[in-house]
Amino acid sequence: MDPRTNPYNPGAGLRPAALAGRDGDIQAFEILADRAERGLVGRSIVLSGLRGVGKTVLLSELAGRALERKWLVVQVEAEHTQPDHFSRALAAELANAARRQRSWLARVTDKVREALGSITSFQAAVGADGISLGFDRTPGRADSGNLQFDLVDLAETVGAAAREDRIGVVLFIDEMQDLTPEQMSAICRSCHRAGQAALPWFVIGGGLPNLPTRLAEAESYAERLFDYRRIDKLAPEDAATALTQPAAAQRVVWEPAATQFVLDESGGYPYFLQQFGKTVWDAAAGPDRIDLDDATIGVAVGQEELDLGFYSSRWERATKAEREFLRAMALDDGRPSRIGDVTERLGKASSQALGPARASLISKGIVYAPEHGAIAYTVPGMADFVRRRDDD
């Protein structure tokens, strides 16, 4: 069928035509926001899951909803290669969000002045002077240069100004597992303080499945601080919706056998549903039905595209030693591998010999540590890919 009208969008952070199966998570945010606007306390949210399950897309959806409520919205991505970058990005985005906050600029109350002053101080302290809010710094507020103190100050001052307006402040942080322990601790402290003072300052974080553990390691009370939501593959009925609804909007029907085939082949993972949806659509003769033959051909093409893109982009970044490591992991079929087992499979004397490869693969975002002494792929289906490669 016509690729020009293809409604599927495989790709990092690309909005799907049908955002399926996330109603519960959206609802959790809406309740948090409604409560905040009534002056009631709510817990910040952490979305965790493998790559390709739809965390970034969900963060964007929630950010859009916060913007519709005229909240102060800050969107940043953590970057482990440049930890300093985080504070600067935060300062710049906060300033930018404040600059767009019409209600504040129209009516500069004492609390607004203090909020804008502390954002200005924070910008200066971290060396992000790009955007000027046209306010004097608030001395002694958010200017220590230590994020653990400064973020608490920002929560207090910006949160107080927001509360006056019955809006909220929300920081969306993607790839949050890449923050340093100090940065995680700063985030926790700011939310903790906001909760104590009933200030509408929230963090919505997205990251790999080990993010909850990383947060708990940074601050022990983090376990109770956040509403932890696991973002995972879609349940069969939601996966079917993700696939069929975008087509139905164009009066194209998926035959049940075709739908079932793609559900099985994708395992319900959102990225794969978009990928297979796209290639099946392109492969189908049309004009208004997709049958099992179309699905079979389209999935084969889609699988090839995944191998050449989604998986290869990761494989190509791995060195020879790292690929050996990834191969040894594949024996566990996608379940987390014990480091001890990987060590043995590679014939090494001790797990220390694997330390550098492990660390490098983690920093490349290809694997993560689900728990102490274990290692797992960050993308679903990697074990099969590694085996497919070696069979070729």
Ligand SMILES: Nc1ncnc2c1ncn2[C@@H]1O[C@H](COP(=O)(O)OP(=O)(O)O)[C@@H](O)[C@H]1O
């Ligand atoms: N709820 C959903 N329903 C259907 N497709 C989705 C859903 N969430 C994400 N996708 C699709 O999955 C792919 C990956 O989404 P993304 O947000 O980048 O995942 P992550 O950030 O978890 O790696 C994108 O192509 C997106 O369109």
Ligand SMILES: [Mg+2]
């Ligand atoms: Mg993402």
